[in-house]
Amino acid sequence: MRRLFPVTDETPARTSGKDGGSGSAALTADREWSLAELAAAYAYPAKRPWLRGNMVSSLDGAAEHDGRSQPISGATDMRIFGTLRALADVVVVGAETVRQEGYRPARARAEFAAARAAAGQGPAPAVAVVTAGLDLDFSLPLFTSPLVPTLILTGAAAAPEKVAAAEKAGARVVVAGEGAGVDPERAVRALAGLGHHRLLTEGGPRLLGQLIAAGLLDELCLTLSPTLVAGGAPRVAGGPSVAVPHRFELVSLLEEDGFLFSRYRRP
Template identity: 60%
Template structure:
């Protein structure tokens, strides 16, 4: 792996010829100190093909690479909570975060739980509560929904051991209030893995602080959507590219809000 931006002056001589260790990646992707200052820091991690597809056949894995999965694991290991949309849970058959020995001391020193909690955003609660995400988590899975969520779904979620959090009004879940409520509960290092509709809602609301984007040197053609979807914004918003890594033709960019 090589670092293209910013130029690295202290990279080991063999860094170009091997995958980077988790500790090296953790240094590149460390949360900025802003996460401690009341508002938290929400970053997204997504992958896209060179022709703009966020998935192939409904799943992101065909666009991925071992280096992408290493960064995926490190981002989870740094986060307090991973926020994900219900459709992504269904399509990807989501599993809970797993403990990683190499991050145990780091998380304990930071006052974090052994693994990141998973927070599923769903208005309809149309979910399979027999998934390991709900039955086998190290930290109880959270379910974020609106006040008009169906009673049978709420009952099923609680019976499965999920912690139910209600935000917003009516059937909708307010993305700004999702972020604020998680921060209020002490989750200041926030990570979302989409999907595109949830990420689009966070971005449109101005709640997104950072985008970690893997650009795959593959094209998918087809009709797959982009990494963000939604009704759109009046004027495109600017992000600043602060870090860029490369391995096997895959580009790993880190963009933050201006």
């Protein structure tokens, strides 16, 4: 992996050029990064709560292929995916993505155990599923055997029998909306109230679009995959349009095997 932006005197693996100075190519030297270096590169800022999105897109703007993101992902993308999870208090995800991607509970990572303990975090992040209808299979491991109880974010009008089924499976139901739907701002507030300040959303596109429209997204980690899929796959964000485009600033840009790993932050 090599860092393309920012390039500073502190950039890892900097070496000298033939004239004794710093060679420009050396500033972006390609080498394997440790998990600790990835964690430092993606550390959450001190501001709390902080909502980070993590998505992957093909060159032609597709967020998935045949309903799943895995075909446009890659080994390093999944390594960063795991690192971002290891840094988070909670992973916020839409119900459709849970169904399509076959979500499982977040696992404990021995490599991050000491850092999580020092930060006052549990062994793994909780998973918070945003759903109006609670149309989920509560017999799945995501609900029956997580290290941290899975959260269900739903509206006050959710069907009582489905709420009971979720709670029977071991999930914790959190009301984050007056009607059947979920209010994004109230959901973030509720998670923060539970002590989850480092928030990570992995979509899907509809949920990410709702968070963007509500002005809640602080940061987007976007992987640009060197793939083309064509077809009618959704973009990384869908749902309601914003009145004025939100301008974000580039924080960092990494590259490996043709994949670009960008990090954009709200100014």
